[in-house]
Amino acid sequence: MIKLLKALKRFYLPRRLPTGMGEFNAWISDIVLLSGLPDNASTRHLAATFILHTNPSTNYLSVWHISRQLCKAAAYQVAREVAKDTDPKKVTNEQTQFTAAPTEV
Numbered sequence: 383m384i385k386l387l388k389a390l391k392r393f394y395l396p397r398r399l400p401t402g403m404g405e406f407n408a409w410i411s412d413i414v415l416l417s418g419l420p421d422n423a424s425t426r427h428l429a430a431t432f433i434l435h436t437n438p439s440t441n442y443l444s445v446w447h448i449s450r451q452l453c454k455a456a457a458y459q460v461a462r463e464v465a466k467d468t469d470p471k472k473v474t475n476e477q478t479q480f481t482a483a484p485t486e487v
Contacts, residue, residue, distance in 0.1 A: 392445070393412065393445045394445075394446050398441060399440075400433075413445055413448055417450075419452060429448070432455070
């Protein structure tokens, strides 16, 4: 029961946003643990950007809320790249260039 209460407090109850590097590292490690995102520079940049874009009057958020938002942002980045790579206009232009290219025998 005590472990459950500690987990609830650690992940689901709002806590103060980090104000130092030590707090940031502990905070990001909890986010990585809860979200399953890799602990790399990209995730840290995404988390720092999330803090910069929060409402100025917000100074308490739950790790669960932040990890959900970061997972959504990561999925959005992947989906945007896939949509850009599979754009029908781009695919049609590449096919036209390929078929219009002269061939030498």
